[in-house]
Amino acid sequence: MNNVIQKGWRPTSVLILLLLFWELSSRWMGIPEWLLPAPTAIVQEGISGWSAYAPHLFSTIRLTLTGFTIGSAVGLAVATLLHLIPKVREAVYPLLILSQNIPIIVLAPLLVIWFGFGVLPKLIIIVLVCFFPIAVATMDGFRQTKNEYIHYMKMAGATQSQIFRKVEWPYALPSIFSGLKISATYSVMGAVISEWLGANKGIGVYMTLASSSFRTDRVFVAIFFIMMLSLLFFLLITQLEKWATRWKGENARG
Amino acid sequence: MAKLNIDHVNKSFGDNLVLKDLAFDVKEEEFVSIIGPSGSGKSTLFHLIGGLYEPDDGMIQLDGKRINGQKGAISYMPQSPSLLPWRTLLENVVLGAEIHGKMEEKTAKSMIQKAGLSGFEHSYPHELSGGMQQRASFIRSLLSPQSLICLDEPFSALDEFTRLEMQKWLLDTWEQHQRSILFITHNIEEALYLSDRIILLSDRPATVQREFKVPFTRPRDPSIVLTEEFLKMKQTIHSELKVLL
Ligand SMILES: Nc1ncnc2c1ncn2[C@@H]1O[C@H](COP(=O)(O)OP(=O)(O)OP(=O)(O)O)[C@@H](O)[C@H]1O
Numbered sequence: 027m028n029n030v031i032q033k034g035w036r037p038t039s040v041l042i043l044l045l046l047f048w049e050l051s052s053r054w055m056g057i058p059e060w061l062l063p064a065p066t067a068i069v070q071e072g073i074s075g076w077s078a079y080a081p082h083l084f085s086t087i088r089l090t091l092t093g094f095t096i097g098s099a100v101g102l103a104v105a106t107l108l109h110l111i112p113k114v115r116e117a118v119y120p121l122l123i124l125s126q127n128i129p130i131i132v133l134a135p136l137l138v139i140w141f142g143f144g145v146l147p148k149l150i151i152i153v154l155v156c157f158f159p160i161a162v163a164t165m166d167g168f169r170q171t172k173n174e175y176i177h178y179m180k181m182a183g184a185t186q187s188q189i190f191r192k193v194e195w196p197y198a199l200p201s202i203f204s205g206l207k208i209s210a211t212y213s214v215m216g217a218v219i220s221e222w223l224g225a226n227k228g229i230g231v232y233m234t235l236a237s238s239s240f241r242t243d244r245v246f247v248a249i250f251f252i253m254m255l256s257l258l259f260f261l262l263i264t265q266l267e268k269w270a271t272r273w274k275g276e277n278a279r280g
Numbered sequence: 281m282a283k284l285n286i287d288h289v290n291k292s293f294g295d296n297l298v299l300k301d302l303a304f305d306v307k308e309e310e311f312v313s314i315i316g317p318s319g320s321g322k323s324t325l326f327h328l329i330g331g332l333y334e335p336d337d338g339m340i341q342l343d344g345k346r347i348n349g350q351k352g353a354i355s356y357m358p359q360s361p362s363l364l365p366w367r368t369l370l371e372n373v374v375l376g377a378e379i380h381g382k383m384e385e386k387t388a389k390s391m392i393q394k395a396g397l398s399g400f401e402h403s404y405p406h407e408l409s410g411g412m413q414q415r416a417s418f419i420r421s422l423l424s425p426q427s428l429i430c431l432d433e434p435f436s437a438l439d440e441f442t443r444l445e446m447q448k449w450l451l452d453t454w455e456q457h458q459r460s461i462l463f464i465t466h467n468i469e470e471a472l473y474l475s476d477r478i479i480l481l482s483d484r485p486a487t488v489q490r491e492f493k494v495p496f497t498r499p500r501d502p503s504i505v506l507t508e509e510f511l512k513m514k515q516t517i518h519s520e521l522k523v524l525l
C-alpha cells in the first residue's frame with residue numbers, strides 16, 4: 027500500500043494539475059462547450075445522464091463479454107488443434123501469422139454486407155480481434171514447454187494426451203493469460219467499433235449520436251466509460267491470472 | 281534370465297558417437313551401479329532404456345522382451361529433479377504412479393515423511409531447496425510401478441548426512457520390494473556400499489571398461505566403508521578411473 031502511494035503520487039498529481047488546467051482554461055478562455063467542455067460539465071452529464079446511457083452501456087458490456095468468450099474459446103481450441111496435429115500446424119500457422127497483418131476493422135464493411143446489421147457481424151468482429159492474440163500466445167506457450175518435463179513424462183510412459191493435460195497446458199497458462207489480457211482490451215474496442223457500423227444500442231451508438239448533435243460532453247462520458255470498461259476487464263483477468271498461476275511465486279517458471 | 285540386457289548398443293548424435301558397442305546386463309533383483317567420466321554417455325544410456333531415443337544398433341531387452349524405443353518400461357529418476365512447478369510436492373511425487381492410473385497418496389505421505397520432507401507436502405518446487413527437490417524426485421521414482429528403477433545421480437545434491445540416510449532407505453526399500461536397480465553415480469564409495477556390481481564406463485564413446493563384483497554380504501552396515509577390504513576396492517576402482525581421466 028505504501029508502495030502504491032510512493033509510486034503513484036507523481037502521476038496522480040500530474041493528472042490533477044492537467045484537469046485543473048483544463049477546467050480553468052475552459053472557464054476563463056471562453057472555449058465553446060461543443061468544442062471542449064470542462065471536466066465538471068462532463069462529470070455533471072455523467073451523473074445526470076445515467077439513465078439515458080446506462081442501457082447502451084450494458085448492451086456493450088454484454089456484447090463484449092459474449093464476443094470475448096466465444097473468441098477466447100475459438101482461439102484456445104484452434105491453438106490446441108494446431109499444436110496436437112503438427113501437419114495441420116505446418117499448413118495453417120504461417121497463414122495465421124500473415125493474417126494478423128490484416129486490420130480486422132477493415133473487414134467490417136464486408137461483414138455488414140454479408141450479415142446485415144444484427145448481432146452476428148458484430149460478434150464476428152470481436153471474435154476475430156480476440157482470436158488471434160489468444161491462439162498465437164497459447165501456441166507459443168505450448169511450444170516453449172521445457173524439454174526436461176516432456177522427457178520425464180515420455181520416459182515415465184505418459185500418453186500424448188497426458189503430456190498435453192498435465193504438462194503443456196499448465197505450462198502455457200501464463201502465456202494464455204498474456205493473450206487473454208491483450209484480447210480483453212481489443213474486445214472492448216472491437217465492440218465499440220462494430221457498433222459504429224450500425225446498431226440501435228450500445229455505447230458506440232450513443233457516441234455517434236452525441237457527436238452528430240455536438241454533445242461533446244456526452245462523447246467524453248462515452249470515452250470515459252470505454253476506458254473504464256477496458257481497465258476493469260484487464261484487472262479482472264489479471265486477478266484471475268494471479269489465482270491460476272499462484273504456483274509461480276516470485277521467480278517465474280521454476 | 282537377465283532383467284535388463286543391453287546388447288551391443290551403439291548411439292550417436294550426429295557425428296558425436298556416444299555409446300559404442302555397449303553391452304552388459306542387470307539380473308533379477310540385482311543392484312548395479314554405473315561409474316564413468318562426465319559426458320561419457322551415462323544419461324544417454326538411460327534415455328535409451330527409457331525409450332526416449334532409439335539405439336542406432338543393437339538391442340535393449342527387458343524381461344526378455346525387446347524394448348527399443350518403447351517408453352514407460354522403467355521407473356526413472358532424471359539427473360535434474362524435473363518437478364512440475366505447478367504441482368505441490370505431494371502432487372509431484374505421485375506423478376509417476378498417476379500416469380499408470382494408480383493412486384499412491386498414502387504411501388506417498390509416509391515416504392515424504394521418511395525423506396525428511398514432512399511439512400512441505402503442499403509446497404511448490406520453487407519453495408524447496410535443490411536437495412529437497414532431488415529427494416522428491418527420488419520418491420517419485422520409488423512410487424512408480426515399474427520393476428526396474430533407473431536412478432541418475434540421485435543423491436548428488438545432498439549433504440553427507442542426508443545422503444547416508446537416503447542410501448540406507450534405498451537399500452531398505454530395495455530389500456523389501458526386491459526390484460532391480462540401475463544406479464548412476466560419480467561417487468565410488470556410494471557405488472561400493474550400495475551395489476552388487478559396478479560397471480565402469482570408458483570415456484566417450486562409452487564402452488564397458490571394467491566390471492567389479494562387490495563381495496560384501498547383505499544387509500550391509502554403513503560402517504563397512506571403514507574396513508580394509510572396502511578401502512582396497514575403492515583404491516582399485518579409483519586407479520582404474522584415473523586411467524580414464
Ligand atoms: N539430445 C542430444 N543431442 C545431442 N547430443 C546429445 C544429446 N544428449 C546427449 N548428447 C551428448 O552425448 C554425450 C553424453 O551426454 P550424457 O548426458 O549422456 O553424459 P553423462 O555421462 O550423463 O555426463 P554427466 O556425468 O556429466 O551427467 C555428450 O557429449 C552430449 O553432448
Ligand SMILES: [Mg+2]
Binds near residue numbers: 323324
Ligand atoms: Mg548425466
